[in-house]
Amino acid sequence: MLRTVRLGLAWWPSLIILTLSCVPPAAATTYLTRKEALQLFFPGATRVEARTTLLSPEQRKAVQARLGKRVRKRVITFYRGWQGDNLLGYATVLNEIGKHLPITFMVGIDPGGRVTEVVILAYRESQGGEVRQRRFLRQYRGKALQDHIRRGKDIVNITGATLSVQSVSYGVRKALVFWEVLYGTKAPLRR
Amino acid sequence: MRVMRKVFRGSVGTLLVFLLCLPPGLVATPAAAVTMEELERQIQGLQKQLEELRQEQALQAEAQQVAAIEREEALIEQITPRFSVGGYASLEFEDFDEGRTGGGSRGIFDQQRFIVNVSSIVHDRVRFYSEIEFEGVSLISSPDEGQEDETARSGELEVEQAYMDFLIADWINVRAGALLMPFGRFNLLHDDNLRDLSDRPLVARRVIPTTWTDAGVGFFGEFTPTESSLVNYEVYVTNGLTQFLSSRGLRDARPSFRTDNNNNKTVVGRMGISPWPGQEVGVSGYFGKFDDQGDHALSGVAGDWTVRVGPLELIGEYAFFDVEDVAVFSTTFPRDLQGFYAQANLHFFPPFLKDTFLGRNFDSPTFTLVGRIGGADLDFPGTPGTFPGTIGAATGRDVDEERVTVGLNYRPVEAMVFKAEFQWNETNPGPGLTPLERGDAFGIITSMALGF
Numbered sequence: 001m002l003r004t005v006r007l008g009l010a011w012w013p014s015l016i017i018l019t020l021s022c023v024p025p026a027a028a029t030t031y032l033t034r035k036e037a038l039q040l041f042f043p044g045a046t047r048v049e050a051r052t053t054l055l056s057p058e059q060r061k062a063v064q065a066r067l068g069k070r071v072r073k074r075v076i077t078f079y080r081g082w083q084g085d086n087l088l089g090y091a092t093v094l095n096e097i098g099k100h101l102p103i104t105f106m107v108g109i110d111p112g113g114r115v116t117e118v119v120i121l122a123y124r125e126s127q128g129g130e131v132r133q134r135r136f137l138r139q140y141r142g143k144a145l146q147d148h149i150r151r152g153k154d155i156v157n158i159t160g161a162t163l164s165v166q167s168v169s170y171g172v173r174k175a176l177v178f179w180e181v182l183y184g185t186k187a188p189l190r191r
Numbered sequence: 192m193r194v195m196r197k198v199f200r201g202s203v204g205t206l207l208v209f210l211l212c213l214p215p216g217l218v219a220t221p222a223a224a225v226t227m228e229e230l231e232r233q234i235q236g237l238q239k240q241l242e243e244l245r246q247e248q249a250l251q252a253e254a255q256q257v258a259a260i261e262r263e264e265a266l267i268e269q270i271t272p273r274f275s276v277g278g279y280a281s282l283e284f285e286d287f288d289e290g291r292t293g294g295g296s297r298g299i300f301d302q303q304r305f306i307v308n309v310s311s312i313v314h315d316r317v318r319f320y321s322e323i324e325f326e327g328v329s330l331i332s333s334p335d336e337g338q339e340d341e342t343a344r345s346g347e348l349e350v351e352q353a354y355m356d357f358l359i360a361d362w363i364n365v366r367a368g369a370l371l372m373p374f375g376r377f378n379l380l381h382d383d384n385l386r387d388l389s390d391r392p393l394v395a396r397r398v399i400p401t402t403w404t405d406a407g408v409g410f411f412g413e414f415t416p417t418e419s420s421l422v423n424y425e426v427y428v429t430n431g432l433t434q435f436l437s438s439r440g441l442r443d444a445r446p447s448f449r450t451d452n453n454n455n456k457t458v459v460g461r462m463g464i465s466p467w468p469g470q471e472v473g474v475s476g477y478f479g480k481f482d483d484q485g486d487h488a489l490s491g492v493a494g495d496w497t498v499r500v501g502p503l504e505l506i507g508e509y510a511f512f513d514v515e516d517v518a519v520f521s522t523t524f525p526r527d528l529q530g531f532y533a534q535a536n537l538h539f540f541p542p543f544l545k546d547t548f549l550g551r552n553f554d555s556p557t558f559t560l561v562g563r564i565g566g567a568d569l570d571f572p573g574t575p576g577t578f579p580g581t582i583g584a585a586t587g588r589d590v591d592e593e594r595v596t597v598g599l600n601y602r603p604v605e606a607m608v609f610k611a612e613f614q615w616n617e618t619n620p621g622p623g624l625t626p627l628e629r630g631d632a633f634g635i636i637t638s639m640a641l642g643f
Contacts (some may be wrong), residue, residue: 004515052259071552075259095267099642102267124271126310126356128319135419136468148336148548150504150539150555159497162605170554 001062031122031132034093034106036125041091041117042081052077056105059181066145087111090183092175093121096167101125103167107140107175113184115143118172128161131168140168145176210550238418273310278322279606279642280304281383281407287614287634304383305640307349321353324402350448351402360412367408369448373425373461374475375399375508376495381638387536387559388598389610390636393567394530397440397592397627398510399493405429406448409460418534431457431479432489436514436524439627440569444481444528445482455484461493469499487515507533518572521615522588525569532565549601561612566593567627592627606642611635 038048055074064071067104081088090109095102101124108116108181118140120132128137131148139156144148149172151165158165281303292404305325314320326347354368371379380386381402395401409427416422430451432444446452457479465471493510506637509531517524537560544550571588598612612634616629 038512069552100277103269104267125275126312126318133415133421133468135415135421139468147220152555152557156467156499158468162385166555166605188404 021111031123032106032119034121035119036107037093037119038079038081038091040119041069041079042088044083045081045088046083048079048081050077050079051184053182055181062181063174063177066180067156067174068104071087071174074179078179078180078182089116090179094175096124096171096174098123098128098131098164098167103131103164103171105171107172111178113171113176115140115176117141120168123164125164128158128164129159130158131164132181136165140172140188143172143176145162145173147178149173183188212320218432243377249485262521273313274309274310276307277389278305278307278643279382279384279640280306281640283389283636283638285389285634287629287632289632306382314360318356319354320356320359323353324349324351338516348533349402351404360366362410362414362444363410364411365408366411366425369404369406370409370427370429372403372459372477373427374403374406374459374465374477374491374563375461375493375510376471376473376497376506377508378403379461382640382642383538383638384606384608386598387600387608387610388534388559389638390594390596390612390614392511392530392532392563392565393592393628394508394532394565396442397567397569398439398512398528398530399508400432400442400445401634403445404448405431405446405457405459407456416555419467422462423465424460426456426458426460428456431455434482434520436481436520437523438523438569438571438624440525440528440567441512451598452483453480455480455485471495471497475510481514482520486531487517487519489514502538504536504538505534506536507531522572524571526572528567528569530565530567532563534561534563534565536561554604555605559600559602561596561598561600563596564594566591568592569627571621571624572613588621588624590618590620590624590627592616592630594629607640609637609639611637 001107041053042048055076058128060074071112076092077092081091087088087138089111091106092105093106093108097103102122103120103124104122105118105120107118110116118137123129123132136156136158142147143154148154149169151162151169155165204302214476218342258502283301283303285301286298303326304325307323307325308321310318310320317605324347326349350369352369352371354366354370357365357367359365373379375395377392377400378399381395391401406428407425407427409425411423413421413423430446430448431453433443433446433452435443437443457477459475459477459479461473461475463471463473471496473493475491475493475495477488477489477493480487481489489512491510491512493508495508496506498505511527511529513527514525519525521628538559540550540555540557540558544556550556568591569589571590593616595615596612598610600608600610602608612635614629614632614634616624616632620626
């Protein structure tokens, strides 16, 4: 009897493996391609154009002054989504270091300079990946340069993923500043 | 292309100068009027060509930009390593009075911990993470080397985590190796640079033996029942705690990674429910046999919470363990253990400090004012159980220790923290029992920790 029970129990690992084999797989590092993200950001767009700009020394100074720190990036690409002659908005892709490795994410900005959406395209570290959750990223919607966009102020932190939260928040601010210098009007910046 | 444009501009300019230099009578003749029309047509044609060239140039520039973006993306993937090395280090200074139970320590610098993390993403769905701790280590040597008093310089070298993840889906993944036990939240987030106070709570040392690691295998995952909520879980089968309980808690019962004293596996798990980002309630459970014969159970439950309201953060944990028939083994082992802590953190940074050395050039420097109460209570065979906080009411063999801490810390950047705290302790050990940690001592602790 006992032997029968033991033999029966020996089947459970096989059962688990069989069940798991039916689960659709997930990727750990790459969540969306740039193309998929642009489709998400500009639904119904008739065209999406990319414009890469080499910042002039004055523009670079302006970006650094607005962010309050040195910025190495000299070239920035903004995508613009159009529906006919109607400009839907802007989007840009940034890489910011989380703890050790870069987090790649796309920031969408409406023609008025407010964040429409943020999505993580690639998260490469083994810890702190909670920042890719949509419920966390929704916090950035509607933010503009007049907002703090800082952990613990208007962005709720995630314990154990603090550096990633900080990096994404800084990246969103950076995207807005680049947008403002290239396409927008200067708004008072909150610190 | 540039040469063509120059030639074109040059010819148009020369033509115009030539026309302007012609005598007026010559220009006014009918034959000359025809020539003028012809010239206008030619100029228009050339202008059209110029516009086409410009458009072609713009298209080429756009193609170059796209190629540059593609190169940048490829480069990021190429230069991004598939592994990372990091960790943290901490140094502590404490000064406690002796108190009536002698739990004091006078002015000690303690190079608490040096931790190295090595992690690797072997594949998008396979990853590895490890944490190796050098606690108070100044020398690592084999016993054979027997220099004078080497043991006085020795510390502890410990693998705190070393596991492999096989990712299947958000809601279910496999983890195996040396695992941090998901019992309460503190054990999972115990790093010095993450915590706002230097000392760990009593419950996280005497009841939950943080840092608590065991070899095992299990599942973890998360799912989102609604758009704003999240449920996460970890559940593992491990070797389990051993029968080396002590009158001061479960710390000595932590197992090795290579043996199981009773060949009876333990199940441990935690489920966290987060209705909104930043808020979470967790429930944990532990069940397994602890004695060498595998006849007696050690079972535990724990609850933890994290609530954030603006700059205010409320965190805490409660844990309880029941030891079945402990009197069979020893009357010096606790029959049950329980403890809790509740902590409030207020994050702030005064604007007038922004341009001082505390704020200059830092993006988000932060001060945190911290208050914590907590305690642990161990009941021994032959006495009715008491709850932590009932010091003075103990009628038999139990030991209850309580602690109140008030502290302030400063983080110039998130990875670095300077902490200072005052700590009050109170205890009431029963006959023949010793205090759990610091007895009745009062003291100060300062520390700094840096994650890298």
